[in-house]
Amino acid sequence: MDWSWLPEYSDKLISGFWLTIQLLVICSSLGFLLAVPVGLVQVTGPRYLSMIARGFCTVVRGTPLLIQLWLIYYGVGELFPGIEGIRESFLWPVLRAAFPYAVLAFTLSVAGYVGEVMRGAFSGVPKGELEAARAMGMSPFKVLWRIWLPRAVQNVFPTLAGEVVLTLKATPLAATITIYELFGRSTEVRQDTFLVYEPLLLVAGIYVLLTGIIVTIFSWLENRIPKPSVA
C-alpha cells in the first residue's frame, strides 16, 4: 500500500468531497419536494395527472439511472446548440456546464423513487383524520400541510433514509459526464499515479462513513418525531 500521494492530492479530493455533498443535498431536497406532488396526484388528483405521475414513476424506476443521465446530458444537451442565438444568451454558460444536467437527472430519479413511496404514504393515512380536519373547517391546502403530509412523512420516515443513501450511491455516476466529484477525483488520482487500489479504497471508506452519518442523522430525527400510531 502506497499512500504517499495523499498530501499532494488532498485539496482535489476535498473539493470532490464537497461536490458530492452538494449533489447529494441539492438533489435529495429538490427530489423530495417534487415527490410530494408526484405521490399526491396519484392518490387524489384528476385521472390524467395521476396517469402522468404513474407513467413518470414507471419510466424512472424501470430504466438505469446511467442511461437517464446520458440521455439528459448528451441527448437533450445535443438539442440546445441548434437553437438560434442561444450561444449569445445568458443561459448558455448554464446549458454548457455538466452540473445542471446531473442535478436534473438525479432530482428526477429521486422524485420517481420517492414519489412511489409517497403515494403509499399518502394513501396510508386514515381517512377519518382527513375528514376530521375538513370538519374543523380547514381548507384543502391546510389539511395537506397540517395533517396529511406530516402523517404521511411520519409513516415512511425510515424509508426516506434509505432513499438518501441510494442517492449518495448514485452520485459517482456524475463522474461519467465530466463532473469531478469524489469518485471522479479518485479516478484522476489513479490515472496520474498508476495506483489501482489505494484511491478506490479511500473513497470507498469515505462513502461508508457518509452512509453511517446519514443513517445516524435520520435515526436521530426519527427519535425526535412522535412515533406513528399503530392502526
Place this chain on the structure above:
Amino acid sequence: MFESLQLLWIEPPGRGLTLLSGLFSTLQIAFGAYALGLTIGLLGALGKLHGPAPLRWMLTTYTTLIRAVPELVLILLLYYAGTSALNNLLESLGFNPIDISGLVAGIVVLGFVQGAYSTEVMRAAMLAVPRGQTEAALAYGMSRTQSIYRILIPAMIPFALPGLANLWLIVTKDTALLAVVGFFELASATKTAAGSTRNYLLFYSAAAVIYLCVTLMSNVVFGWVEKRYRRGQATA
C-alpha cells in the same frame, strides 16, 4: 426524423443489431449475476441465522460494507482485485495468467454485490417462517438439512419473492454500470452507436425503451410466479 429512425433498423447502416447483441449480453450478465447472488444470499442467510459467531460477523461486515459503497466503486474494486488475485493464484500454482472475459467478470462482480442484498432479503424471509414449522419437521425425524430444503426454503419463498423481484430489476439496471468499465452490454453498445452516428437523443431513448420493456416484462413474469406461490396461503 424518419431518416434517423432508420438508424435503429437491423440492417446497416442501422445499428439495431449492435443494440440487440448488447441486450443479449446484458440479459446474460443479469441472469448469471442474479443466480450467483441468490446462491450467495441463500448460504449467507443460513450462515447469518445458524452459523458460528465468527461467520456471522464476517457476513455482517460483508452485507454492511457492500450496501454502503456505491456500486460503481465496488465494480472497479472487485474487478481489479478479483482479476489480480486470480492471476496471482494461478501464477503461484505454476499456470500462465489468463485474461478474464468481460462476461464472466461482470457476472462475478455483480453477483457478489447482489449476494449482499439477497442475504438480507432471504434472512428476513426465513425469519418470517413460523418456528413451529421447522420444529415440526425436526420432530418428524428429518435431519437439519432435510428440514431446510424440504420445509424452510419452500415456506420462505412467498415471503422472499417481492424482495427478490426487486433485486432482479436492480441487477438488470446495474449491468449498465459495467459500461463505465468498458464491458460490452446494452449501455456501452448504445454509447458506441450514439457516438459514431452523433444521434445521442435517438439512441439513448431507444436504450431507455429497451430497458423499460425488460422491466415491464419481468413485472408480468414475477406477478405470475408470485400468484402461483401464494396459492393456498391466507391473504392478509
